[in-house]
Amino acid sequence: MALSAPIFYRDVQSYIELLILIFSLVVQAVALIHCLxxxxxxxxxxxxxxxxxxxxxxxxxxxxxxxxxxxIGIFSLIGIAAALIYLLDVRPGLKDLSDGKGSW
Known part of the structure; x- marks a missing residue:
């Protein structure tokens, strides 16, 4: 009975990796579209x-x-980091600039 549980762990792992990949691509695409x-x-x-x-x-x-x-490869993690830096640092600055709330 204990040996039957790990049979499907690779399926679960592949679904989780697919969800992470989709999330990564969506975040990166949103950042790129906003930038453009x-x-x-x-x-x-x-x-x-x-x-x-x-x-x-x-x-x-x-x-x-x-x-x-x-x-969860290195390029995917770098892509998520770059997109999050853009979305969390640059995007608010651009929004403040267009709203006229910036300190400049």
Missing amino acids: TQRGDGFQAIGTLPKGAWAAILAVCIVLTLLVSSA
Whole structure:
């Protein structure tokens, strides 16, 4: 009876990795789409990398996540980190700039 439980653990592991991969790609795609729809001069105003650099970083991360990496591979983790840095640091700065609430 105890030997029957581990039979399906690989199926569960593959489903969890698939969910992580989908989550990773969604977060990266949201960050890339947001980056591409912003004005380029806003990035310079908040003192971060230019729009082209952010777009290139996020696009390369998505491509590497799709082609090279597994769900919890190094490229997927780097892609999630880059997308989260963009979404949690750059995006609020751009939002404050467009709303007129920034300190500049």
